[in-house]
Every structure is written in structure tokens, then in C-alpha cells.
Amino acid sequence: MAPLPPSRWRKLHRWVVPIAAAPLLLTAVTGSLYSLLLERGIDAFWLLKIHSGRFGPLNLQPFYSALLGVLTLVVVVSGAAMLITRSRVRWP
Numbered sequence: 001m002a003p004l005p006p007s008r009w010r011k012l013h014r015w016v017v018p019i020a021a022a023p024l025l026l027t028a029v030t031g032s033l034y035s036l037l038l039e040r041g042i043d044a045f046w047l048l049k050i051h052s053g054r055f056g057p058l059n060l061q062p063f064y065s066a067l068l069g070v071l072t073l074v075v076v077v078s079g080a081a082m083l084i085t086r087s088r089v090r091w092p
Helices: 006-039 045-051 064-090
Strands: none
Touching (some): 006 045
16 A cells, blocks of 8 residues: 555645544643642533543443554554654655
């Protein structure tokens, strides 16, 4: 299979990263916010539920950490592939 041209990698990266980064950012924000609130004596347990993948009736807790790991790899591989493709174009 032929490698994708650099413009294709950029398009793919532009679509994949926002989708993959949203749950990662949500997890980071809810974890940080929970810690800050806990230091002030506020126990916002609902933030821990969101942090661990429970979104109301939608319960992703059994596989949420695996999903976050896969999404992290997707973002890293997508960016690295774009970087490698760009460097190949510059230095043939």
C-alpha cells in the first residue's frame, strides 16, 4: 500500500484530532477540577463519574480507560505520520 501524500495526512489529522482529543481534554479538566474543589472542601462526586466515563445514562466506565489509551495513540500516530511525511518531502 502506497503512503498517503502530505496533504492527505493533514486532512486526516484535521478530522481525527478534534474527535480524539475531546474525551482526553474532558478527562483532564474534570480530574483537575475535582482536585481543586476537593482542596476547598467541596466533594463534587459527579465530576469523578464524568472523569471515569459515566455520562448519565451512557456508561462507558468498563472500557473508558482503554478508549482513552487508543485515542491518545491515534493522536500521536496521526501527528507523527504527518511530521514524518513532511520531513520526507523537504529532504528527498
